[in-house]
Amino acid sequence: MHGIPSLIGDGGRVLDLVGVGFGPSNLALAVALREAGAGLACRFLEKRETFVWHGNMLLDGSRMQISFLKDLVSLRDPTSRYSFLSYLHSQGRLQDFINLRTFYPSRREFNDYLAWVAADFDDLCDYGLEATAIEPARAGEAVPHVRVHARDRAGRERSWLARNVVIGAGATPRIPDAFDCLVHRGGGAGAGPLVIHSNDYLAAAEEMAQAGRVAVVGLGQSAAEIFLDLHGRGIAVDIIGRGPAMRPADSSPFANQVFDAGYTNYLYGLPPAERAELLRAFHNTNYAVVDPDLIDAVYGIFYQQKVEGTARHAMLTRHEVVAARSGSDGGPVLDLASLDGGGRHERRYGAVVLATGYRRRIHEELLQPMEPWLASGEVGRDYRLPTVPGCTAGLYLQGCCEATHGLSDTLLSILPIRAQEIAAALTADADRGRGQQIRTTTSAQ
Numbered sequence: 001m002h003g004i005p006s007l008i009g010d011g012g013r014v015l016d017l018v019g020v021g022f023g024p025s026n027l028a029l030a031v032a033l034r035e036a037g038a039g040l041a042c043r044f045l046e047k048r049e050t051f052v053w054h055g056n057m058l059l060d061g062s063r064m065q066i067s068f069l070k071d072l073v074s075l076r077d078p079t080s081r082y083s084f085l086s087y088l089h090s091q092g093r094l095q096d097f098i099n100l101r102t103f104y105p106s107r108r109e110f111n112d113y114l115a116w117v118a119a120d121f122d123d124l125c126d127y128g129l130e131a132t133a134i135e136p137a138r139a140g141e142a143v144p145h146v147r148v149h150a151r152d153r154a155g156r157e158r159s160w161l162a163r164n165v166v167i168g169a170g171a172t173p174r175i176p177d178a179f180d181c182l183v184h185r186g187g188g189a190g191a192g193p194l195v196i197h198s199n200d201y202l203a204a205a206e207e208m209a210q211a212g213r214v215a216v217v218g219l220g221q222s223a224a225e226i227f228l229d230l231h232g233r234g235i236a237v238d239i240i241g242r243g244p245a246m247r248p249a250d251s252s253p254f255a256n257q258v259f260d261a262g263y264t265n266y267l268y269g270l271p272p273a274e275r276a277e278l279l280r281a282f283h284n285t286n287y288a289v290v291d292p293d294l295i296d297a298v299y300g301i302f303y304q305q306k307v308e309g310t311a312r313h314a315m316l317t318r319h320e321v322v323a324a325r326s327g328s329d330g331g332p333v334l335d336l337a338s339l340d341g342g343g344r345h346e347r348r349y350g351a352v353v354l355a356t357g358y359r360r361r362i363h364e365e366l367l368q369p370m371e372p373w374l375a376s377g378e379v380g381r382d383y384r385l386p387t388v389p390g391c392t393a394g395l396y397l398q399g400c401c402e403a404t405h406g407l408s409d410t411l412l413s414i415l416p417i418r419a420q421e422i423a424a425a426l427t428a429d430a431d432r433g434r435g436q437q438i439r440t441t442t443s444a445q
């Protein structure tokens, strides 16, 4: 698998921790470890060249969907110097922000806050390196360590040896099957019809403005935000969704309690079937739903075009894309089926944006070489994957434990608490390791 000889990333020494990904989850962990004075030897690997939080969705006017009080640290330690309030103070904007009278900063400002914290941890993160595999590093029959392989843009490989790995690599775009036969462009110029995922939106927005009518597939928050952005650029849009309407996110206070840190304990303690039932019951707090203010804005635009007697944008709810292909002019052509009676028709576009959500499978791919060492059973309450006896290397997950730990797991909601819990597990592991070393040394004397 690793044909090119691998350089040893950290001089061949065994690290306490390699973190894969340096988004908010592993950044919160880096902060928690530093503030706990854990003294662990760690490195984080981030495939992007610099810190950025969903950069292709930093749209004009897009706002946070969570209170700024749920920043990287405040739930754990409101006095931390890495809080959002501390950031505002450092930028000389604390009073100006107070005058805004909001809990929901713009996504651009929150991105700037996260980047401000990340800059303080530059010494711990290697940017521009994509982790490609996590392999067992054996010592006889035992696996005390893992080797984390990574590659830079030039194809050069490096690897690190570590006692623990924490995967906080986020998600990958969910592409509907109908689009399998069309080249999915990663944003920017390229060959084939202009079909992109919302994850690549801003990189392709300029090109899209020249392309003609755009289809936005999906009825969630990304779809609504992209519709408003395209409208602002003067582009005609069809919104295509399987659901009956654009529906509001339930952010009412009792429902919001599912994002409280204590809820993780409650949910984790339930049998799997009951957990699944609760996840379904609260699905509309997060998935395929839109902020109510945004729904009003979208509706207002559709109403205004009625007033003006134009039909620039179309809302094609209860429609499924059954096939997609390249038209004679090179643009995407979609076959749409109505879910009310099954009638089909074809529509031609200049571009398509798939605002169809995400999948969380990066950890499965990275951990494939560890397969023989993974035990059956679910991830632990401390986010550690169960391993077979003999494998003492720690494999931890951040952001892919929704089924066991609840809807907050993919969000920012409980980052500081989760980071604290994982930091505690890592520190305990390091202490055990040091204890063993001392015992071995003492008995050898």
Ligand SMILES: Cc1cc2nc3c(=O)[nH]c(=O)nc-3n(C[C@H](O)[C@H](O)[C@H](O)COP(=O)(O)OP(=O)(O)OC[C@H]3O[C@@H](n4cnc5c(N)ncnc54)[C@H](O)[C@@H]3O)c2cc1C
Pocket (backbone or CB within 6 Å): 020, 021, 022, 023, 024, 025, 026, 045, 046, 047, 048, 052, 053, 054, 057, 063, 064, 065, 066, 129, 130, 131, 132, 168, 169, 170, 171, 222, 362, 398, 399, 410, 411, 412, 413
């Ligand atoms: C547009 C958008 C807006 C959102 N807004 C909110 C919000 O307002 N509130 C909220 O609570 N949640 C929001 N979310 C949910 C989002 O999942 C979290 O905000 C947050 O990004 C989770 O952090 P993370 O570190 O787990 O994942 P990410 O932020 O996705 O970070 C993962 C990092 O890992 C890197 N990576 C991936 N694979 C590798 C690899 N193999 N090697 C090295 N690095 C790798 C990625 O480049 C990325 O930087 C939003 C999601 C989207 C898509």
Ligand SMILES: NC(=O)c1ccc[n+]([C@@H]2O[C@H](COP(=O)([O-])OP(=O)(O)OC[C@H]3O[C@@H](n4cnc5c(N)ncnc54)[C@H](OP(=O)(O)O)[C@@H]3O)[C@@H](O)[C@H]2O)c1
Pocket (backbone or CB within 6 Å): 057, 062, 063, 064, 065, 107, 174, 175, 176, 177, 198, 217, 218, 219, 220, 221, 222, 223, 225, 241, 242, 243, 286, 287, 288, 289, 320, 321, 355, 356, 357, 358
């Ligand atoms: N400003 C912000 O803070 C902001 C902005 C954007 C996103 N986000 C967050 O990011 C996360 C993801 O939001 P999202 O809007 O990208 O995704 P999402 O909520 O998962 O919504 C995906 C949409 O795509 C549809 N879809 C999925 N597969 C499809 C298929 N095969 N064919 C047709 N339609 C399909 C879904 O419809 P079905 O219901 O029919 O499956 C749904 O309407 C959420 O947590 C959200 O809050 C936040």
